[in-house]
Amino acid sequence: MNSSPGRLDDLDADAAELREQLGASLLADGVLGDPAWRKAVERVPRHLFTPGFYLPGGERDAYGLPLWEPVTAVRDYQRWLSAAYSDATLITQFDGTEPDWASAAVRHGGVPTSSSTLPSLVVRMWDDAEIDDGHHVLEIGTGAGYSTALACDRLGSGLVTSVEVDARRLDQAADSLYSCGYVPSLAVADGAYGYWPEAPYDRIVAACSFRHIPPALIAQTRPGGKILVTLGGWLHGYARVLLTVSEDGTADGPLLDGTVSFMPARTHAAPAFGDPARWAARITGAARTPRHTPERFSAPTDQAFQLRYLVQTAVPNAQTIALGDTTYLVDVVSGSAATLTRDGDRWQVRESGALKLWDRVEDVLDAYDAAGRPRLDAFRLHVGPDGQTLRHPQMPPLTLPFD
Incomplete structure (x- = not known):
């Protein structure tokens, strides 16, 4: 330059x-x-x-x-x-x-x-979705419009539909796209419901994270079509999944390896939980020494990043915050809470409420260790009429939350 x-x-x-x-x-x-x-x-x-x-x-x-x-x-x-x-x-x-x-x-x-989004991730998402010539694509989350433009350039504007929940964002993206000569179908819409007017699609790719696979996306995908979604949650754990939709309306596919995160879909974002000290004051349970500490999934490592997603399935409505030597785990749905306090090398956990949050976390951590600490790409997600379940041959099934 x-x-x-x-x-x-x-x-x-x-x-x-x-x-x-x-x-x-x-x-x-x-x-x-x-x-x-x-x-x-x-x-x-x-x-x-x-x-x-x-x-x-x-x-x-x-x-x-x-x-x-x-x-x-x-x-x-x-x-x-x-x-x-x-x-x-x-x-x-x-x-x-x-x-x-x-x-x-x-x-x-x-x-x-x-x-x-960074260009390498945009291209990686489109490539991981196994997009090919002639595929009709739905993008969830137009954002600034750059990823939409790449898809239009690759496939042709007539095969690209993109939805964005924020009307002002979409207006700006539309101006940029049209100024470049790209004319995809654009709509202000909540991506959790897909976009029926342009369905069915060969591929659906989400540039935001969901707590579970929205049923509308499966219904709007052709049999044999694929859905690439980042699953996320209120503990800020993330995993990408590539699902293939079957004739019977079920879907199945592997989690993908890596440490990719996306902003949550606004309707799947975590609620505010207030003052953690107020939650701690409600805890009446006796203190015990935990089998695992929060560092297992909060450390700045790839394994901890991936493990955080698995932990999240055990306490899907929980949020965590660390202040000083205390880590707070708060569940606004059940009213349950836990604190883990460190004193030097020693930890103490106290829990209260309908759900023993840290007990549930430790059960997943125990199962994960017993299975040899598998990577995310060793898991598969199955979506059917009975729910959405993560499966690994050496671990109990893990159920995704459904709002």
């Missing part, structure tokens, strides 16, 4: 150069198994889908909140364009509030609610 500070009239040439570099980098990393996806990466102008975004400020404010700096072409041309063609997720919205990029200020904390 031009080594000068950069000007907007250099944009087309600079962006084309960076797109080629991004495609070459993803190919070298083994991401682009299908040459058609590399061509799409090298053609789709990602910068048009990210006119502004936030990058970490690298420090915290006086209250300990992370700072997020707005980045636009006017503020810093080279930083903006380089980030647009980096293999990074770019946060475009916090707390459901659409920013005015002409006057955006540094943000203090907040919950990301929309983004442009």
Whole structure:
């Protein structure tokens, strides 16, 4: 890219150069198994889908909140364009509030609610869904529209439908898509219900996470078609699954290996649970020494990341927060709670409520250890009239929550 500070009239040439570099980098990393996806990466102008975004400020404010700096072409041309063609997720919205990029200020904390997903993951999701020429695709979560554009470039706009729950996000994505010549079917809709007007689909791919597989997605997929969804939950455990739909309306498929996470579908997001100290004050159970500690699934390792998803199936309505030496486990549905407190190398657990939350967690951890600590890709998910069940030949079935 031009080594000068950069000007907007250099944009087309600079962006084309960076797109080629991004495609070459993803190919070298083994991401682009299908040459058609590399061509799409090298053609789709990602910068048009990210006119502004936030990058970490690298420090915290006086209250300990992370700072997020707005980045636009006017503020810093080279930083903006380089980030647009980096293999990074770019946060475009916090707390459901659409920013005015002409006057955006540094943000203090907040919950990301929309983004442009890193290109390697976008391509990986489309590739893992085993998309091929002629497939009619439903994308759940249009977001900034970049992934939609890649699908349109690969398949043709007439075979792509994309839905987004946030009307303002969809408006901006639509403008960007149409300016590039892509005209997919777009709709403001809750992805948990799919999109019946364009069904049936050969492939459904979700760019958000669900607590369970929405039944509407199975109903809208052709027999033999596939659904790629990230399963998530209130403990922030995630696992991707690739389901194949059968003639009888059931679906089955493997969990995929890796450590991928997506923002939750808004209707599947965790509820607020209030002051953890108030929950702790309700606990009346006696203290005991736990067989396992929270570090088993909170450590910054790939195994802990994957294990957190399995643990979550045991306590699907629980949330956790660690404050000082105490970890709180809170279930807003049953009113149950547990605390795990560390004193040096020793831990004590106390529980109360209809569900003994930590007992349930330890049962899954025991079974996981007895099975040899299998990876996620050793599990299969079956979806049928009796529910949604994770199965492993050496572990008891694990049931997904159903809202």
